[in-house]
Structures are given as structure tokens and as C-alpha cells.
Amino acid sequence: MNFSSFVRKIGLAIASLLFVVGSLFITASPAAADTVTVKMGSDSGQLVYVPEVVTIKVGDTVKWVNNKNMPHNVIVIDHPELSYKALALKPKVELESTFTEAGEFSYYCSPHRGAGMVGKVIVEG
Numbered sequence: 001m002n003f004s005s006f007v008r009k010i011g012l013a014i015a016s017l018l019f020v021v022g023s024l025f026i027t028a029s030p031a032a033a034d035t036v037t038v039k040m041g042s043d044s045g046q047l048v049y050v051p052e053v054v055t056i057k058v059g060d061t062v063k064w065v066n067n068k069n070m071p072h073n074v075i076v077i078d079h080p081e082l083s084y085k086a087l088a089l090k091p092k093v094e095l096e097s098t099f100t101e102a103g104e105f106s107y108y109c110s111p112h113r114g115a116g117m118v119g120k121v122i123v124e125g
């Protein structure tokens, strides 16, 4: 083996090593998405979402669960794709929306908006 082919072999070995090390960094898995639960109607029967404001990350899901003083629904302003217009009539009914873009999303319950049943999802990028 002459000197230049030796250098080429070492070069290839180093290149493959760097490739393997680089792949390890690339495949490091991101944090798993979370689901945050919001009650519709407080335990004491008030017409509110509990908690009224939640802060999540892009890709997380909000799960609204029917609690007290049904019926309720979830109308996310300007986002029909995240909304549930149909009234949830029974206790424990779950409505889920996954938020895939950052921003602030205000929502309300159509039967109880006038009573102040409003909420907000803050989605951080």
C-alpha cells in the first residue's frame, strides 16, 4: 500500500465515523406531545371552563371534558376545524383538538357565552 492510498482509506474511515455520529444527533427524538384537560363547567356548577386559559406547545392536544351544567360546546373563533359545534349533552363526553400552529385561540360555549363561558388556548412555537 502506498502512502496516498493509505491516506484515502483513513479519510474514508473518518468520513464514515462522522456520518454515524451525525446520524445519532439527527435521530434524537423530540419531546412527546402532551394532552391538557379542560373541564366544561366547574365542579361547583359554574358556567366556566376550568382552567380558563391553558398554555401548550405546537402539536399538543386540548381535551375538553363535560363536567357540570350541560350542554356545552367549543367554538374556537375563526377556527371551525378546531371547534365542536354539536352540543355535548352527557357528563364525561370528551372533545379533542390538536393545535398545529402557534398563536392565541379564543373560544366560547355557544349556550353560555353570555354567562361568560369563554376560554383561551395559548400555543407556543
Ligand SMILES: [Cu+2]
Residues within 6 Å of the ligand: 047, 071, 072, 073, 109, 110, 111, 112, 117
Ligand atoms: Cu357551556
